[in-house]
Amino acid sequence: MIRIQGLVKRHGSLEVLKGVSLNVAKGEVAAIIGASGSGKSTLMRCVNGLETFEAGSVVVDGVKIDGSASLADRQSAASRVCRQVGMVFQAYHLFPHRSVLQNVTEGPIHVLKMPREAAEARAIKLLDRVGLADRIDARPRHLSGGQQQRVAIARALAMEPQAILFDEPTSALDPRMTAEVLAVIADLARDGLTIVVVTHAMRFARNVAQTVHVLDHGVVIESGAPGQIFDAPREPATRRLLAESGAA
């Protein structure tokens, strides 16, 4: 489903990603863990084309973004990838000038050119699924952080993506709201959606993910089933990370 190969990303002379390779199968839930600054968010942004990269490639469902291709080629590939891969951001990034319902219908109506009625029916169904059917006319700023993040998830789902990337979806939330959001993600995982989630919530990664990748200083140092990573980490850096987050 998603194949990342030898991805290199530089900010000037600083190499943020030093040849990252990892695969996510269809229907798989993959968690990416790592210390702050290890390059997790950058990796997510490269996968759906929000950032360019210097070398390597990303293939999503057969569409290839090539780091060495021309700008125009990369942009057209990136926009095709965007339509297949949803993204949920740490800071939600809901559109403040639109209602909850409009946030969710924006993509289907204007990008997928869906009729308004169909888009709204789908949006209401999705908002119901994330538990916000009663707030469809509210403005984002009148919602709690957890509610906003659940709207953002509905917004991503409305595009019927092949996969959704979650970039630290609960880092800005308190424990109770974190639980609300993680419950929704776990629900999606059970439905067989392909999910890549960058997270610090180790218990969630352990319970929901099928594969855990550990990123350290721009390199994937360890990948495996949650049981293996959390109970028998091979790398010292992984042990350190788990000890710091109190999950070992």
Next chain:
Amino acid sequence: MEEKAEPSSSRSSLSRRQAFVLLISLLSLLGSASFACADALDDVRKTGRLVYGSDEEGGAPYIYLNRTAPPKLVGFEVELMERIGRSMNVKAVFSQGLWENLLPVLDRGEVHVVANGYELTERRVRDFLPTRPYYVYQLQLMTRPDGLARSIADFNLPRPGGGPWQVGVLGNSAADTYAQRFDPRLVRVVRFDGATNAMMKVRSGQIDATLQDLPAARHYVLQPEFRELRLAGPPEGCGYYVMYVRKGEERLRDALDEAIGLVIRSGELKSVLEKYHVWNEAQAVLEGWAGAGRSEPKGNRPWFDLRLLRDFFPILLSSAVTTLILSFASMPLAIVAGLGIAIGRRYGPRWLRGLLGTYVEMIRGTPLMLQLFVLFYVLPELGILLSPWVAGVAGLAINYSAYEAEIYRAGLQAIPGGQMEAALALGMSRRMALRRVIVPQAVRIVIPPVTSDFIALFKDTSVCSVLTLTELTKRYSILSNSVGGVVEFGLATALLYLAMSLPLSWFSRWTERRLDAEGEKGA
């Protein structure tokens, strides 16, 4: 009962009377009261300076900077004032003022005397004291050699090419008054701020002719830049240039009269006038001047004359419509252009960003007046003829587009980067993300500053008077100079501006509230 009620009612009527007195004194301060209470002649003697108001703009041969290095202020009036000062044992000092505002400047007490080709007119004599004349002027028609008008008399006949004759004049001058005597169906009078502006428009063929005071016509027709113009037909009409002092300054007036008489009798005036090629036989009458037109001032007119407003308000109103049209035609253009520029500067390629940045700095860094001048007086030299309306709307739109661009740039910068990323992640193109997500948010942010700019533009339309468009401020200036009524027309003009700008403010606040309410709806 009655006795009890009395004290309070008398107290309140007293305070009302005090308030009334206060209001009157405030208004008379605003109006034509003179600040200089001391006798002007004493002031001249004490300081040794005779300050005279005059306008350098388009001022040859009256007063202008000559082309020698270093430039020196010359002109027949400059030399006349020097000689008058000498015979009064004081130094004559020039003070710059806009020609049509020189009398209000005199009224404020900024200068002792106004001497700048001011004609002896009944209207001015009502409010100011004239000296004896120092020049007999006539009006001269200037045209292109291939022009249709051969002399002033032609304006009594239909224009051969159809349409009315377009005759340029210096606004509020004797030529202005003279040209208005013709049938308005045959002659359209185009008012300019400066004498040479009218000549430039004759040269480019946009108006048929210009009617000028003879000295100016004789001077400029010899200058290289107006060599293509010619003096058409004989000079006509006749009047006197006099100096004006404030009412009640009879002593200064008498002293100036004596000095002018001396300069005339000694032949100095003739030599000065000959030096500037403006002497003719008509000047002979100056010596025999016996004080005609020296009518003593009639009684003061009321401090607030409502009849003036009754008679002239419709004219004022029609000029307000000009202001409205200019504003409402130019501001939407400026807003659209500004938004485009801002988007180009923030999201465009590097070369475009540089280009637009330069545009904004160039336009913001130069005065609107200069930009209008280029559009209207310089472009015709390159063969681009814009009508006053087109030049006015284009000039205002160009000028304000730079300011709107900066406002929108700030608005766009205030939108978090995550908004663009979220839109792109939904599969939108950048263009669609701008249209659907970024710009709608930025527009909400910029409503207050854009409204405030719109109101500023209302008032900046007054600069369009350099394009011969008579908008509200220009009309006020014309009326208060030709009819009088600085206070009356000033008040009416201010009210008209407010009547135009207040609804805008209300509209802006209503829009903001409505957008806010939209946000509250689902809360």
